[in-house]
Amino acid sequence: MRVRVNGAVHRMEVDPRVTLLDTLRERLDLTGTKKGCDRGQCGACTVHIGGRRVRSCLTLAATTDGREVTTIEGLAKGDRRHPMQQAFVERDGLQCGFCTPGQIMSAVGMVNEGHAKSDDDIRERMSGSICRCSCYPFIVEAIKDAQKVMR
Structure with a gap:
């Protein structure tokens, strides 16, 4: 292949x-x-x-x-993080970090699909990405921050 x-x-x-x-x-x-x-x-x-x-x-x-x-x-461009990666760092949307790559990839896809219109939309469309550390409020805020830059 x-x-x-x-x-x-x-x-x-x-x-x-x-x-x-x-x-x-x-x-x-x-x-x-x-x-x-x-x-x-x-x-x-x-x-x-x-x-x-x-x-x-x-x-x-x-x-x-x-x-x-x-x-x-x-996702990153050289040493420059993707806006979603940066937002996760700034909003502390990660603790143990295990789920973070999948969360970020799902969040980027969701924003690119145009589905992140409200907090409820974000929570619903990210519901299949599990965070055992329960960083969900920070993840929602990170997605909203990154979305502003990604447009």
């Missing part, structure tokens, strides 16, 4: 049963995408494929052939 991940083209053979999550972590050494539940329920593995947010633990790597995949490592 041939896939572009964070702007770099990778050619590799993959077992048709291997998930994108395992390919990213084990073959491409992109460990920012986390393996949480491995069942698509927690959101820690969220990445973008063709600009849409997806759960990489439920996505077969082979289905990304010819596609563009963006992981948390691909």
Whole structure:
């Protein structure tokens, strides 16, 4: 398969049963995408494929052939954080940090989709991304802050 991940083209053979999550972590050494539940329920593995947010633990790597995949490592521009990353830092939208990459990837996707219109919209559309540290109020504020810059 041939896939572009964070702007770099990778050619590799993959077992048709291997998930994108395992390919990213084990073959491409992109460990920012986390393996949480491995069942698509927690959101820690969220990445973008063709600009849409997806759960990489439920996505077969082979289905990304010819596609563009963006992981948390691909959001920043050099040393400059993506506005959502910066907002999470400024609003303390992370504690242990385990869920943070998936939260940020989901939040960027949600804002780009145009769905972050109110606090209730944000909470509803982020409800599949679980934070065990309960940073939800800070995450909502971070998303609102970043949304202003991303427009």
